[in-house]
Amino acid sequence: MDETHDYTDIERGRLEKLQHLRAEGIEPFPPRVERSHTNAEAIKAFEKSEKKKSKKPLRATLVGRVRSIRTMGKIIFAHIEDGHGSLQLFLRANDLGEEKLELFRNYYDIGDFVQASGEMFRTRAGEVSLRVEEFRMIAKAITPLPAAKDEEVAGEVVRHATLADPELRYRQRYADLAVNPQVREIFRVRAAITRALREFMDSQDFIEVETPVLQPVYGGAAARPFTTHHNQLKQDLYLRISFELYLKRLLVGGFERVYEIGRDFRNEGVDRKHNPEFTMLEFYMAYADYQRVMEFTEEMLLFTGKQVLGGTKFTYQGNKIDLGVDWPRIELSEAVLEFTGIHLKDYPDAASLAAAMMAKKYNVPAGASRGKLIDDMLGAQVEPRLIQPTFLYNYPREVSPLAKSLPSNPQIVERFEGYMGGFEICNAFTELNDPLDQLSRFEEMSRNLKAGDEELHPMDEDYLRAMRYGMPPNGGFGMGIDRLTMLFTDQANIREVILFPHLRKREE
């Protein structure tokens, strides 16, 4: 990335302008600015004073990035944009003097940040504008913004020929955000989602906690971890793949309701639903079981939807989705039957189930356990069809080493997953709190881990010790915030809801 030494013609021209300003004694990057209103406030205040038929003109000092310039001889129109909207500047030789007008005309460019003051007024065309009496550069832009031009249509800014190449948009997210207002909006929604979730959790008497990202033993999910190393301690560490085992230790410690919103890291495939690091909400609720957590999940998402979307309905990739109705609760085996025609109870072992799946031409990974096969079938055949909010419940034990079995069937665990828009958004279960049962689950996993299934996690002795002190019965829950954001912002790719998504390293 040697661009700084390889300027384009446009950049060289702007550097010359910058040098000229400096030569004239004008600092193009001053440390302080003045501002009386945001653009949106100024427009609102002006419209209010207009209604009151106030004789006193409204004065304003505004700041923003120049988004368009229209020069017409001795007057110049320009739009500036701040974080709250855009507003038109009107610069006229009569008000400024020809010299100042020429200064703007010759040395100010689209992309520059400027400060301008004067009186608010309405142009002949009816647009609320600032009649500029004074202006100054507050940050000169060297590189042209990757967008052509703005158009104002009925008060809405239409941006033409704007940055569209997804690779450039992700690699230079700053440029993407600078020119694509709809991208900024996605991240406002994302922030509103986490805010609403925190508000809800806090209102339900949960305490927000932070647990280690760097962990000596990883666990809580089926995934391969990233590995790192502490130099002084000469100790290998893992980036967490879930928060689960630490959060449940806190229940042992006496907290009844804990949650954490933070980053998980999984060293696995990257695609439109998976980024190597992603944001999870996990919570653990003492004295609740998975049925209670299902109810809670509905309440939580209903609240979040109302807060963020202002209602319960939204459209995802052409499908209308309503959070306001009770989520159907379907037993996993029923869902599999409905979408594949396979009766799980007719295939009690991996070999017979694999044969049944092969008969249907489903992909069957070699050496997979029965639980893994069911999980695969779920992902490929069932999940994409679950558009409306739906819970599937009662999962196979082999793929749920931290969940409590059904009293009536040790091979099935009290676990559910929530689906929406064709993908999984949350996963929850009645947490296993029997240290002896947990030990045997770990041992089972360790055997499989040695046998080569790298996604299983190793024994966590300390977690078992914690559990031996006594862990209250509890329901636990995890939800991908990125995926919820995809749903609420109608984005098909997880990269659109992550500010700086991971991309392959590029030699520059």
Add this chain to the structure above:
RNA sequence: GGGCGCGUAGCUCAACGGCAGAGCAGUGGCCUUUUAAGCCAUUGGUUGGAGGUUCGAAUCCUCCCGCGCUCACCA
């Protein structure tokens, strides 16, 4: 990892075996209520990279790099 597709000016895109172009941006000029302002003129390219085929390659072939979609893998 497999398949398909894409990569051309700062941005958005044409040209698809025969002189590498347009709009916007930029630069110079005209223009005192414009709003993708308009008008005149004009700068800007190792066509992602390296090889090959050909009289001639942005275009066809091979490899490499990157991205997208998809399958596989994967919560």
